[in-house]
Amino acid sequence: MERTFIILGGAGDLARRLLLPGIAHYCALTGTDITVVGAGHSSVDDYAGLVRDATEHVDARVAERLADRATYSVTDATDSRDLSALLEGRENAILYFALSPTVTAEAVSALPALPPGITLAVEKPFGTDRESARQLNARLAGLVDEPRIVRVDHFVEMAGVRNLRALRSANRLITSSWTPADIAAIDLVWNETIGLEGRADFYDATGAAEDMLQSHLLQTVAHVLADGDLAPEDILRGIRVQGEVRKGRYSAGEVNGKSVPAYVDEDGVDPDRGTETWFLVTVEVDVDRWRGIPIRLESGKAFGLDRGNIVVTFRPNGPHPANTLSLDLLDHSMAISLAGADLTGGGSANLTLHSALAPAPLSAYGRVVERLIDGDGGLSADAAVAGWEAMSHIREQLNRAPLEEYPAGTMTIP
Structure with a gap:
């Protein structure tokens, strides 16, 4: 079984400290092959090395597998054309918004028509206040069905x-x-x-x-x-x-x-x-x-x-x-x-x-990854x-x- 994680903010602090190790935990436990596609507004000289450094403390062999498959794309997450190029042909992928809440809202608004089977994973904070959270819910609901929307809060995991x-x-x-x-x-x-x-x-x-x-x-x-x-x-x-x-x-x-x-x-x-x-x-x-x-x-x-x-x-x-x-x-x-x-x-x-x-066989973010792949979880x-x-x-x-x-x-x- 193979899955693709497209991470907006793929070289950021959250991805390096929490999400990438969580992916490694899940792969080590289940044997799943995951392809990481990092995306961000700045270039990264050695994204494979970044992935390896972030995950080798979990499992050295998994870290090598993840690093070998990892790619990176300089992408403006608020630009529809950039997002369209990033998502082209990515059926059944998981699009993870490891971004600030304001940039996440702009990115969701900029999303083009999505490939079939895409799951949208949105990090906390979900919005910046009650009204922006409602608006973000409405935008997401206009893109995919509710089971394909995962609002992440790893504490509950x-x-x-x-x-x-x-x-x-x-x-x-x-x-x-x-x-x-x-x-x-x-x-x-x-x-x-x-x-x-x-x-x-x-x-x-x-x-x-x-x-x-x-x-x-x-x-x-x-x-x-x-x-x-x-x-x-x-x-x-x-x-x-x-x-x-x-x-x-x-x-x-x-x-x-x-x-x-x-x-x-x-x-x-x-x-x-x-x-x-x-x-x-x-x-x-x-x-x-x-x-x-x-x-x-x-x-x-x-x-x-x-x-x-x-x-x-x-x-x-x-x-x-x-x-x-x-x-x-x-x-x-x-x-x-x-x-x-x-x-x-x-x-x-x-x-x-x-x-x-x-x-626990999985870290909290490993559990987040499990729920994303199983299609079960997240805040309502x-x-x-x-x-x-x-x-x-x-x-x-x-x-x-x-x-x-x-x-x-x-x-x-x-």
Whole structure:
């Protein structure tokens, strides 16, 4: 079996760090041959070498196969004639928009008549606000049928997120306590050691909240809480700020022994924009099924430690310590805290049970590739729009919050 991935933005950061390794993971697992056709507005001297460098850490033999088959085309993604030449004869290919949301919208508008069987994969952020997301949905629907449109958010494909959904639905111990009467709070944290890393063109105009909250964290919460007749878009439409709202940006510091300049001193940054690199917001879902549970969402750049986890804290049973269910999104482990007997002094003591989860055969982007090839997956059209509806409520509060500072290398912000 052979498939073709045409990647608009094929030499960009997302393609190199995430999508190309995901393709390699999928090929290594399934033996599928994939031809990568990179496209971008600038020339690339050695695209085969770029593909090899991006994938050899996954599997050296797969990296060589991908590199040998890879081609690159200098293409203006917003020009119909360039796109027509790029797509000619590419039946059943996957056209992947690894572009900024504004360029993606222009590229979709410029698409000519498509070869049969083309699948369109659109990266997050999907649009730049609610109305642009609706318009983008309409344009895509005018080109191909809905099953051929995949709105990508790789967070919902992460092993930890998928495991939490399975744990809550497959285990009576957890299912019976998956209610507002039993859950005290949910925390979702994604803090990274990486800073701006040359992405000022995108990041300084977007900020942490639209980069991480609007897409990844809100969609993750929506997919974790979706239940029965409540779809992810229903959860998103019920999101309301209900508590703490903070934002900040990193000042000069040190991360893993390496000096990091202040965000405002990074190349391409406009200091007057006040772009945040960290946020902490507390929301709730204003629907009967989940109302009253505080959901704390946090993400930031240039921290001293990579941290990604989901923690569900249950209400304490009388005087005993609260139970928690924690899934680490980075090392694929789980911990459950229970209250046991304190055999030294009476009362209760915490018992924590740790387990490594079954290793994921595919990375999150490998899973994205699998779904693209199988024709099964991605956010719904309604969920993509509802994410912006939720973000509009939060953005009003974030805009009013003072901009704090934290040194690069900070472990946690109190």
